[in-house]
Amino acid sequence: MQATDLLSAAAPAIQWYPGHIAKAEKSLAASLEKVDLVIEVRDARIPLATGHPRLQRWIRGKQHLLVLNRVDMISPEARQAWTAWFRAHDLVVWWCDAKAGTGVKQLQQAAIRAGDALNARRAGRGMKPRPVRALMLGFPNVGKSALINRLVRQKVVQSARRAGVTRSLRWVRLGQDLDLLDAPGVLPPRLDDQLAALRLALCDDIGQAAYDGEAVALAFVTLLAGLEPQAAAGVPVGLLEKRYGVPVPALPTATAGPGTAPDAAAWLAAAAARHTSGDTARMAQRLLDEFRKGVLGAIALELPVAGTGATNARPAVPPSSPPLPHP
Numbered sequence: 108m109q110a111t112d113l114l115s116a117a118a119p120a121i122q123w124y125p126g127h128i129a130k131a132e133k134s135l136a137a138s139l140e141k142v143d144l145v146i147e148v149r150d151a152r153i154p155l156a157t158g159h160p161r162l163q164r165w166i167r168g169k170q171h172l173l174v175l176n177r178v179d180m181i182s183p184e185a186r187q188a189w190t191a192w193f194r195a196h197d198l199v200v201w202w203c204d205a206k207a208g209t210g211v212k213q214l215q216q217a218a219i220r221a222g223d224a225l226n227a228r229r230a231g232r233g234m235k236p237r238p239v240r241a242l243m244l245g246f247p248n249v250g251k252s253a254l255i256n257r258l259v260r261q262k263v264v265q266s267a268r269r270a271g272v273t274r275s276l277r278w279v280r281l282g283q284d285l286d287l288l289d290a291p292g293v294l295p296p297r298l299d300d301q302l303a304a305l306r307l308a309l310c311d312d313i314g315q316a317a318y319d320g321e322a323v324a325l326a327f328v329t330l331l332a333g334l335e336p337q338a339a340a341g342v343p344v345g346l347l348e349k350r351y352g353v354p355v356p357a358l359p360t361a362t363a364g365p366g367t368a369p370d371a372a373a374w375l376a377a378a379a380a381r382h383t384s385g386d387t388a389r390m391a392q393r394l395l396d397e398f399r400k401g402v403l404g405a406i407a408l409e410l411p412v413a414g415t416g417a418t419n420a421r422p423a424v425p426p427s428s429p430p431l432p433h434p
């Protein structure tokens with residue numbers, strides 16, 4: 108059974124467009140006029156859900172580099188599957204782990220190459236060379252600021268484990284060649300796909316005030332069951348039982364239809380009885396925290412499905428990036 112089938116009835120209601128995001132998007136328009144290059148940052152666990160529907164409009168006429176950050180949080184198989192999928196959509200992907208610094212050097216070189224191309228054009232028009240101006244663009248909490256800190260090798264901008272940390276624009280110079288603009292995360296004003304909204308909530312890209320943590324945790328239990336048969340997702344059989352000592356019961360088949368669906372509510376109640384004195388809200392929070400911290404292992408919440416998701420994948424202009432960096 109697909110995760111989407113399991114979730115169709117279980118998706119919690121998620122409202123996610125706080126005022127500061129609307130403000131961020133307004134100032135983004137002005138910033139875009141000042142930059143040559145857009146470094147788009149997505150979360151490797153959810154590369155499609157963190158693709159913004161307005162991206163093509165924003166990068167029109169600019170160079171574009173696509174970063175899949177948090178590569179340490181997915182399996183090598185998931186990484187390979189996504190590399191092939193993006194390549195099939197004519198996109199080069201820059202894999203990074205902004206926490207450990209993996210892939211950051213290659214990203215810097217790619218940005219500098221983009222600047223070289225810009226300055227060659229400027230020289231042709233008799234203009235002096237200048238550093239390439241790059242905007243870090245992406246959903247909240249994907250690691251834009253962490254990437255900037257890694258690129259400049261010091262903590263110049265604030266970066267923390269929640270959505271909405273960066274509230275204002277901030278230019279950071281990297282050597283002679285690169286000016287980086289850190290920006291607040293942006294979210295689409297509406298998102299009709301509730302499964303994508305759930306994935307964003309799970310990865311903490313949406314402020315916690317926007318949803319009911321318990322409902323999201325229940326949907327997560329169901330989502331894990333849907334991912335378990337797909338080896339690349341990195342969900343070992345019996346993951347929740349191994350971690351919390353409570354097996355996930357199945358719903359009676361009559362209500363579940365074909366395949367077995369987990370009884371997420373029964374599991375949460377049993378896990379809460381064991382770990383949080385019966386407090387299901389606290390148990391839900393613990394489950395979400397542990398997933399977000401990577402305690403449950405490297406789990407890819409999205410895997411590519413042939414012929415899907417192209418809208419969010421493809422930029423308006425062909426990428427000018429060099430060949431793929433290898434792990």
Ligand SMILES: Nc1nc2c(ncn2[C@@H]2O[C@H](COP(=O)(O)OP(=O)(O)OP(=O)(O)O)[C@@H](O)[C@H]2O)c(=O)[nH]1
Nearest residue numbers: 177204205248249250251252253267271272273292
């Ligand atoms: N494991 C892991 N953690 C990361 C990675 N990149 C960033 N983080 C962590 O994720 C959290 C969020 O990072 P930020 O850099 O604040 O994210 P942001 O995109 O700037 O978020 P906003 O400013 O809210 O839009 C921080 O705690 C980082 O340490 C990564 O590649 N791997």
Ligand SMILES: [Mg+2]
Nearest residue numbers: 251252272273
């Ligand atoms: Mg930030």
